[in-house]
Amino acid sequence: MSHLPYLAAAWIVLVGIYGIVTSRDLIHAVVCLSVTQSGTYVLLLAIGYRYGATAPVFSDRPPHGRPVTDPVVQAMTLTDIVVGATVTALLLALAVQVAKRRGTIDPGELRSLES
DSSP states (O other), X not given: XXXXXHHHHHHHHHHHHHHHHHOOSHHHHHHHHHHHHHHHHHHHHHHXXXXXXXXXXXXXXXXXXXXXXXXXXXXXXXXXXXXXXXXXXXXXXXXXXXXXXXXXXXXXXXXXXOO
16 A cells, blocks of 8 residues: 555644644634644544445445455545534634734733733
8 A cells, every 4th residue: 555645644633733833814714724624634544544345335335345445444535524524613713802802813922811
């Protein structure tokens, strides 16, 4: 099996983490967190991939036919996507509230918890 999907997942995660660390805007940080989470999708799908396997639909499969992919990994990836969308929506709503109350979304200006 090729190591390319694992390297791609690591590269996507590193790009997202770099974006989070260097971010000067809360919206940019939320988007970079979403990019980082996209690396986990690639990693999960790379783990569940089997060369020459078919989709896990068992109604049309003969008893000793080709192997099938693992449906648990696909379900975990789908769950990861739903959780990622929920976290992104929550963080964007939080950024909107911070912008309304503080008038800025620059993390450097939000250090003080006073006022």
